[in-house]
Amino acid sequence: MNEATPTALALGLLRGPGSTARTILGLAGPPGAGKSTLARHLVTEIDRAEGPGTAAYVPLDGFHLSAAQLDRLGLTHRKGAPATFDAHGYVALLQRIADDRFQDIYVPDFDRTLDEPVAARHVVHPQTRLVVTEGNYLASADTPWPDARRLLRELWYVHTDDTVREDRLLRRHRDGGRDEATARHWVTGNDHPNGEYVKAGRPFCTRTVSGADLPTGPERRTVL
Template sequence: MVAQSVGFDELVQAAGALMFGAGRKFIGIAGAPGSGKSTTVERLLEALEEDHPGQVAILPMDGFHYDDAVLHQMGRRPWKGAPDTFDVGGLVSVLRRLKDGSETRVAVPVFDRDLEISRGSARIIPDDVKLILVEGNYVLLDRTPWDALAGMFDLTVMIDVPEEELRRRLRARWEHFGLTEDQIAHKLDGNDLPNGRDVIQGSRPADIIYRQDEGSL
């Protein structure tokens, strides 16, 4: 099946349609680093909240980053953000708890970008939430161990952004954090953009391709 290419209004409509089904629903939203996943999901949450207040929540994949101490032990700290630097089993476990629905409150971790660490139990998802937006680079990645997420979503979305625009956004991000030119070069061409190509080339086909409206970021 060929994925449907949509703008933001159509994305809201597709997500909103899930609110009327029985049981809790999950949307997997993937994209390369710098594609605007977090911003898109926050916009989507805000739009859905207008008609469904308190019934939508976000589960960010970035909350499952390994701690820097673990990455140092692994020898992978310079490549933080690569597919092997996440606790995929932890994400799968939390999704299963959320799908089970027997708990009244599930605490989930959130990544603090300013501190560059994951904060455990930083967000609560209560049992009256009907739709969970699961966002992250690799939630559709078709390789072990990420393929354990296959079949967990009721709708999947890939955010489509040209690589030259990804490079521009990522450079601006790392400049904002005060990195040197050498550090930025490693981040871009040694980590972020190769990871982005992994996402684009190695993910399962999404139900929807979202192309951001001009000026949406």
């Protein structure tokens, strides 16, 4: 990129006006763009520069509905679509993160091995000044996503070419136990329409950053 790196931009949010306040930075983008990898990288780099606990990670994926709820709602085949998240619960957590500077705030995540959400994997400490949250739908115009967006200092769109995203998604699904045919069907029948929906929200984002050079899968830890 010709501009400052994402890490430098995130540090700028902490070192500029209002730097003593808690800042929430959002990352939006279609499936496989590299949002979670970038978010974890930013948290690691901010903590390295400013001290442990300065930054925290809050993934929307922690608000996936469980397999039991998806089955009850008849949405198992659309897992990852907007209706398969507890979006209002996510907004409520962001509001608490914005308001509460006195308690540890525990944050759920999604475990790809279990293929289920798990409670309290991450934590926002009272001293945390930058919260990096990421998810497909943060730039959506549909309710309740604008309520989440109002709590963000900035919202970045993570862009990666569709061919790169597709390769990442296929690898993700194969690593999760799907055979090649099933993985390709999931990408074309579910990930693709979800991604096209996400792209419509790009104009609502503060800036665009690249996710093309971020490793995904087991090797992604090398950038953290």
